[in-house]
Amino acid sequence: xxxxxxxxxxxxxxxxxxxxxxxxxxxxxxxxxxxxxxxxxxxxxxxxxxxxxxxxxxxxxxxxxxxxxxxxxxxxxxxxxxxxxxxxxxxxxxxxxxxxxxxxxxxxxxxxxxxxxxxxxxxxxxxxxxxxxxxxxxxxxxxxxxxxxxxxxxxxxxxxxxxxxxxxxxxxxxxxxxxxxxxxxxxxxxxxxxxxxxxxxxxxxxxxxxxxxxxxxxxxxxxxxxxxxxxxxxxxxxxxxxxxxxxxxxxxxxxxxxxxxxxxxxxxxxxxxxxxxxxxxxxxxxxxxxxxxxxxxxxxxxxxxxxxxxxxxxx
Amino acid sequence: xxxxxxxxxxxxxxxxxxxxxxxxxxxxxxxxxxxxxxxxxxxxxxxxxxxxxxxxxxxxxxxxxxxxxxxxxxxxxxxxxxxxxxxxxxxxxxxxxxxxxxxxxxxxxxxxxxxxxxxxxxxxxxxxxxxxxxxxxxxxxxxxxxxxxxxxxxxxxxxxxxxxxxxxxxxxxxxxxxxxxxxxxxxxxxxxxxxxxxxxxxxxxxxxxxxxxxxxxxxxxxxxxxxxxxxxxxxxxxxxxxxxxxxxxxxxxxxxxxxxxxxxxxx
Numbered sequence: 192x193x194x195x196x197x198x199x200x201x202x203x204x205x206x207x208x209x210x211x212x213x214x215x216x217x218x219x220x221x222x223x224x225x226x227x228x229x230x231x232x233x234x235x236x237x238x239x240x241x242x243x244x245x246x247x248x249x250x251x252x253x254x255x256x257x258x259x260x261x262x263x264x265x266x267x268x269x270x271x272x273x274x275x276x277x278x279x280x281x282x283x284x285x286x287x288x289x290x291x292x293x294x295x296x297x298x299x300x301x302x303x304x305x306x307x308x309x310x311x312x313x314x315x316x317x318x319x320x321x322x323x324x325x326x327x328x329x330x331x332x333x334x335x336x337x338x339x340x341x342x343x344x345x346x347x348x349x350x351x352x353x354x355x356x357x358x359x360x361x362x363x364x365x366x367x368x369x370x371x372x373x374x375x376x377x378x379x380x381x382x383x384x385x386x387x388x389x390x391x392x393x394x395x396x397x398x399x400x401x402x403x404x405x406x407x408x409x410x411x412x413x414x415x416x417x418x419x420x421x422x423x424x425x426x427x428x429x430x431x432x433x434x435x436x437x438x439x440x441x442x443x444x445x446x447x448x449x450x451x452x453x454x455x456x457x458x459x460x461x462x463x464x465x466x467x468x469x470x471x472x473x474x475x476x477x478x479x480x481x482x483x484x485x486x487x488x489x490x491x492x493x494x495x496x497x498x499x500x501x502x503x504x505x506x
Numbered sequence: 507x508x509x510x511x512x513x514x515x516x517x518x519x520x521x522x523x524x525x526x527x528x529x530x531x532x533x534x535x536x537x538x539x540x541x542x543x544x545x546x547x548x549x550x551x552x553x554x555x556x557x558x559x560x561x562x563x564x565x566x567x568x569x570x571x572x573x574x575x576x577x578x579x580x581x582x583x584x585x586x587x588x589x590x591x592x593x594x595x596x597x598x599x600x601x602x603x604x605x606x607x608x609x610x611x612x613x614x615x616x617x618x619x620x621x622x623x624x625x626x627x628x629x630x631x632x633x634x635x636x637x638x639x640x641x642x643x644x645x646x647x648x649x650x651x652x653x654x655x656x657x658x659x660x661x662x663x664x665x666x667x668x669x670x671x672x673x674x675x676x677x678x679x680x681x682x683x684x685x686x687x688x689x690x691x692x693x694x695x696x697x698x699x700x701x702x703x704x705x706x707x708x709x710x711x712x713x714x715x716x717x718x719x720x721x722x723x724x725x726x727x728x729x730x731x732x733x734x735x736x737x738x739x740x741x742x743x744x745x746x747x748x749x750x751x752x753x754x755x756x757x758x759x760x761x762x763x764x765x766x767x768x769x770x771x772x773x
Binding site: 233236239240241242262265266268270272274275276277278279280281285289290293295336 | 508509511512513515516519520523524619620621622623624625626627628629630631765766769770
């Protein structure tokens with residue numbers, strides 16, 4: 192549905208994005224993570240046909256994006272910009288009507304009415320956008336983004352600055368888009384949000400540091416991990432845990448975190464060793480590192496790699 | 507054209523919701539409307555001196571004696587006719603000057619309100635965007651000009667000597683209002699929109715936009731001094747030049763509109 196191959200974008204001497212590649216499938220939510228200035232918005236703008244890549248290509252629904260096709264391709268993409276960007280003096284209905292016409296939506300009035308009903312903003316139709324709360328503005332902006340039923344939806348920080356209820360509403364809308372078979376690319380700093388909705392995750396720091404499912408990233412970075420709760424100080428037992436199939440052991444107060452290659456095979460022997468060493472075990476449960484841990488590890492690894500080979504991360 | 511119309515409707519709704527934007531255009535229009543009446547009717551009435559007795563207007567009198575539209579007018583009427591026709595140019599250009607600030611603000615205004623990026627994310631082409639922006643400023647300013655002309659004509663018909671109103675119904679006068687004026691307005695507003703798409707703050711846009719009215723003011727002064735004669739063939743030639751200039755300006759506007767700079771460098 193959308194593919195980007197080796198996207199690179201320079202602004203003068205500054206390299207904003209380097210060789211970023213990704214594919215977006217129908218019914219998939221793809222999260223783009225990265226620190227501020229990592230190139231997320233630039234990437235989204237290239238995918239939306241707003242700016243041209245210095246090199247590389249973007250393909251939407253089999254149509255290659257170029258200077259000559261960009262206007263047409265933009266019609267297949269819905270791009271929610273970081274700011275809602277509503278015309279303040281126009282009412283909600285007027286804002287949506289203008290965009291419906293710009294996108295050539297048939298039966299404009301009907302489409303606008305249906306969209307407003309879908310997004311729960313029908314009662315605000317006659318209200319000027321300036322009078323809306325931030326959450327409502329974002330909802331209207333989302334409605335505007337989806338008015339022409341795009342196959343590909345690009346969302347730049349869709350829940351930024353929203354209260355928890357509004358953020359949840361937006362998340363539910365994003366999930367609904369996936370259920371409708373749309374391809375959704377979500378750029379965000381909110382890792383909790385990504386954890387809840389994303390099928391695939393990419394971490395960008397000028398270059399794509401990693402692209403995969405959250406589960407695969409977890410397995411790749413941390414393997415399988417066990418969390419063992421003890422009745423005593425866990426640091427005293429770290430040396431006891433070491434053995435075949437165990438790659439990493441850390442302790443936090445009365446908890447041991449143990450990375451193992453095969454939990455079902457290694458756990459009984461591990462428990463026996465701990466009990467023999469006098470450990471009072473309260474529980475042994477599989478531990479899944481949070482997306483935040485994965486994200487921070489990926490950024491740290493990338494930074495270490497860059498320190499080791501500065502040419503790789505030259506910006 | 508569908509997208510131009512969509513954005514044009516937005517521009518007009520936006521202007522209607524903020525009529526204060528056109529206050530300068532209305533004020534300059536009203537001032538330019540009142541000025542010839544003050545010179546041709548109010549001052550002679552207050553001083554008791556006839557314009558046709560003044561040597562300052564002898565040239566006007568000589569020029570107007572040969573005009574078919576002034577046949578049958580007395581000398582005072584002929585001078586009034588000359589004044590009302592000379593000031594027609596000011597009447598036509600004044601609302602344009604007022605609309606310049608609107609046009610100059612149009613792109614930078616969208617950028618500052620952060621409404622430009624969603625707009626550029628639609629299939630709207632640069633030509634369509636600029637076309638709608640220019641028309642959004644042109645239609646109200648031309649509307650004001652036409653309304654001003656109706657008031658002007660009514661005022662002349664009621665207040666000037668009998669028959670003077672005929673000078674406003676000549677091909678030359680009507681061409682100024684309905685052909686030269688709109689074409690000049692289109693050119694000036696296109697320039698202003700070009701400026702708006704190149705500068706990165708609203709104050710620069712408005713200041714540079716204001717400079718564009720200088721050539722128009724120069725033309726007016728030259729005409730009042732008798733240096734330029736807006737004869738019918740001269741106006742047809744001017745209209746053709748303006749039409750070509752408009753085509754050229756639109757091409758230039760499209761080619762210098764840099765979406766990327768606007769999105770990535772303007773703050």
